[in-house]
């Protein structure tokens with residue numbers, strides 16, 4: 081990376097939020113509905129803005145997901161470059177729990193309220209605001225704005241980019257809410273169902289059935305032993321919970337005290353540290369559970385409750401990490417939520433997570449973005465573009 085000082089013309093601009101235009105932009109984004117990935121109107125709107133700023137805009141349909149689109153907007157050519165990435169979908173919300181309409185921007189107490197202000201329509205408004213004040217004709221490396229579909233549920237947008245092998249740039253920033261602190265690590269998440277099938281029969285004679293519940297007793301014991309082993313094997317002090325976790329979250333089995341239990345199902349949540357691979361964990365899980373049920377005659381089925389999110393770690397020495405640490409004055413941290421970063425990693429991007437909102441407000445009623453976060457974030461975006469896209473004075 082070239083550490084050319086930023087030449088963003090920052091001193092000429094007013095703090096971003098003094099301008100009604102930014103509010104209008106965010107207000108419009110909030111009013112466009114964005115339920116679970118059907119965000120084509122957001123893509124058209126943001127794409128239109130970027131086209132006006134001279135970007136080449138691609139709206140890429142996601143295979144087998146009709147109506148879902150990724151947006152890739154590129155200005156400039158060449159290797160490296162910077163990718164500013166976010167997702168266009170928002171989580172479902174219950175307007176009855178909100179103090180104001182979640183689909184309309186509402187300003188009070190120095191905060192902008194609305195669904196997606198923090199996670200993460202607000203990010204796109206700030207990106208557009210940051211870029212329109214830069215002289216983009218001076219870019220010497222590509223600048224890409226990436227808006228993915230369906231991050232909050234299937235992550236099919238990011239997965240489609242990986243499947244297509246789409247190269248976008250070397251350095252990436254995801255504007256997920258981190259309270260303006262850089263994040264370079266998160267745990268992975270996977271949720272699995274363990275289904276045991278036995279044979280039901282009258283309780284008076286054990287020979288009439290084969291108890292799935294008694295099989296589950298063995299499974300539970302094995303899972304707790306496995307958890308102890310995993311926590312002894314893996315540890316990373318950067319995380320608040322420095323070990324991988326395994327939670328037994330749901331169980332259902334049997335229907336009557338006088339019937340042998342024919343079926344029992346357990347759901348677990350497993351959160352690995354960076355360096356632990358989801359596929360290897362799933363294989364180990366299956367092997368251990370098959371082992372503990374061997375000879376019982378019980379059937380075992382393992383089902384993924386969702387695709388899972390791999391853990392991620394971008395090296396501390398990565399240029400994007402170093403730049404963000406210098407610009408924010410905070411060392412890069414680890415967080416407990418998952419992002420699309422592991423997919424970007426597979427596309428050769430070194431990814432940092434850094435956004436203006438707070439994760440505490442995301443997915444909650446009365447989600448907001450503090451006005452005070454806006455000017456420093458807009459400046460940060462401009463400085464990163466200056467550093468990574470080599471804008472000459």
Ligand SMILES: [Zn+2]
Nearest residue numbers: 167199200256
């Ligand atoms: Zn998000």
